[in-house]
Amino acid sequence: MLDKNGIAQRIAQELKDRYYVNLGIGIPTLVANFIPEGINVEFQSENGILGMGPFPWEGEEDADLINAGKQTITALAGASFFDSATSFGMIRSQHIHMTVLGAMEVSQNGDIANWKIPGKMVKGMGGAMDLVASAENIIVAMMHTNKSGESKLLPECSLPLTGLGCVKKVVTELAVMEIKDGAFHLIERAPGVSVDTIKAATAGKLIIDGDIPEMKL
Amino acid sequence: MLDKNGIAQRIAQELKDRYYVNLGIGIPTLVANFIPEGINVEFQSENGILGMGPFPWEGEEDADLINAGKQTITALAGASFFDSATSFGMIRSQHIHMTVLGAMEVSQNGDIANWKIPGKMVKGMGGAMDLVASAENIIVAMMHTNKSGESKLLPECSLPLTGLGCVKKVVTELAVMEIKDGAFHLIERAPGVSVDTIKAATAGKLIIDGDIPEMKL
Amino acid sequence: MITKIVANSWEATEGITDGMTVMFGGFGLCGIPENSIAAIRKRAVKQLTCISNNAGVDGFGLGLLLENKQIKKMISSYVGENNEFEKQMISGELEVDLIPQGTLAERCRAAGAGIPAFFTPAGYGTEVAEGKEVRIFNGKPHILELAFDASFAFVKAWKGDEAGNLIFKGTARNFNPMMAMAGKITVAEVEELLPAGSLDPNAIHVPGIFVHRIYKGDHFEKRIEQRTVRQRKTS
């Protein structure tokens, strides 16, 4: 079973050289810590920066330099700043190669729900709807089940949707699954996790084709 | 009767303090030479400059600094450069207070034709269609009649239109006319020009209401 | 040249009245028009519809107008981190229209560009699309969204000149340029206000034509919402 860093590390293996990447808040942000060697990627934050670097050294924080999670950040050499219209322009026009975000629910046809729980305080979708409607390569980083132990990988989402049929891969503490043809295809198990455990935790249609390898981190 | 400079000088009287102005090619360009005293205006050229200044001194021409007529120009203090999308953005969103352009024909309801003569080489509309579709205050600078002596102020345009019902005023070598309620309203005569001369040269409906004053230049 | 300088935030907010729709630049607390917000609070205008990506936090940013009960409706993409907001929303005092961030940005941009409507893929298949026209382009469904219409836009820039030209710093740019272009009256507060000719005309983010009033802000607190740092190793 993976911890949050493990999930991030596994997702980092999906990075390819010369990718522009948008990382959501939470586990996705951690992906930046595990860029494989020899791979050059650039991180975009939708509030208006390309070439986002690590957090600043203590005392060097700049209120005018934050990421979409409102955290203070730095800019790397070759970075650029731009306005929000340009930022979502590059997102909608599919210049971003990979988007990683969290989710409350994912359905077997790739629908995602991650912005609203009816009856609870609703904080808003931020940039998530634009991202999932636009990106070709959307990876969800989340726990396999919610706090009540219920599967978050469902036949259909029960919560209000963020986007339709857009999620390509899900990485959880238990497994890596690809979404295609209306089903979750199990492609890797987390270290020490059995196929049966994954099966039990997945409410949606799960395809298990042959031996499922354990992931290598 | 006015010459081209006279037409430009009369149009310059339409400038008001704090106007942003777009001047077309030809006579309209000359308007910039007659800004009334005490009036501050800024000139926009749709290829991407606000705060356009006069032609450069000989030897100081810059190939990267031209107006929409492709003439070398200068930029005044407070000028800005921008791309064509932003430029037409400010035109369409009616940030330009006055647009002066030439025409082949103007109709009594304010239609304008100035880009195409069927059967002849067609050079294109450039930015004229965007300008006339957007600006609130469009003034046409032109000769009252064409080279064959035919009126260019018509009941209806015979040439392909550039825009519909958009021209507010026409200034020719003979007169100043306001367009409203489907007619040309004669408001001023050029020095030494009789109302009858203007009548004879105007094919469209011309309203002559009371004594028509001679313009003051 | 046409000068846009006004004396201060009070003069800059002249004309704002109850019930208006107004835009506020900024993302989180980054690049928000602090001084104009303070003046609007002082003016005590009510029933405002505010277009702003966020709604501030308790005691800062638009939170100051919320706690003073000046806002009738928020049009935003994300409104977390604000107890007063939550209270007023749950009690029904405050209307909230949540829209995707990119759509928010593009609807501002459209207003400033004279584009009354455009198609975007964002929100298709979600409740955001309810009641909106759907059309397929390149095999993909899109929804029709409309330009905003705002009486005032309040923005904050780093540097400005007397002609109203603006330059932003870092990610404090965010929504400010499009809102500056969209406002019927655009008010810019700047950290540095310079004479015309001081700014490189190639480097201007918002040409002065879009800015109606400009002033140097008295004070910029520039509060940081999430101070995240790397610790220096002590040897």
Added chain:
Amino acid sequence: MITKIVANSWEATEGITDGMTVMFGGFGLCGIPENSIAAIRKRAVKQLTCISNNAGVDGFGLGLLLENKQIKKMISSYVGENNEFEKQMISGELEVDLIPQGTLAERCRAAGAGIPAFFTPAGYGTEVAEGKEVRIFNGKPHILELAFDASFAFVKAWKGDEAGNLIFKGTARNFNPMMAMAGKITVAEVEELLPAGSLDPNAIHVPGIFVHRIYKGDHFEKRIEQRTVRQRKTS
């Protein structure tokens, strides 16, 4: 960082093939991608559909591709001052699609911004509107226009860096930024090519993500179309 540098104009134009739709930045002869045009002429690809505000002049700019019979169709707003163009257009060899300049700019911008279609007032009631959807917004008729789709965009910038970031000078900016954003493959030639970190990240006009190949142009003639000057008074 992702580097975008290619060796020269030949390498930069690799992959352009007969029948493609390609964009060229520039207004008149100002800010045109001279070096890429020369390389495309050398590659002798045919039947190109070219999106460019103008079509160059005889012997320069896109005039070089016209006289080499490489262009099937021009999509432009203004095409005067070109005898070869006129000859080919009248003979029917060359197709021409004339569209309003602001619409041309916005259709490029839309492509780069992932907006498949938008409404504009320009051209309503003229032959430009024929066959297009008309809709009233704010009491005013608008027509629906579509984003362009271009396999390549060739642009020219003043300064660029290895990450592909671009800065333009004066009115040589014009259509270049939107076309850079719109091209499936965007090729930028620059007068100065600098290491990453050399350009102020606040002053960048086109972020490197939009630029796929960048190179320093061998030679920029920068021809002036209308040299207009004030004479110095000699005393």
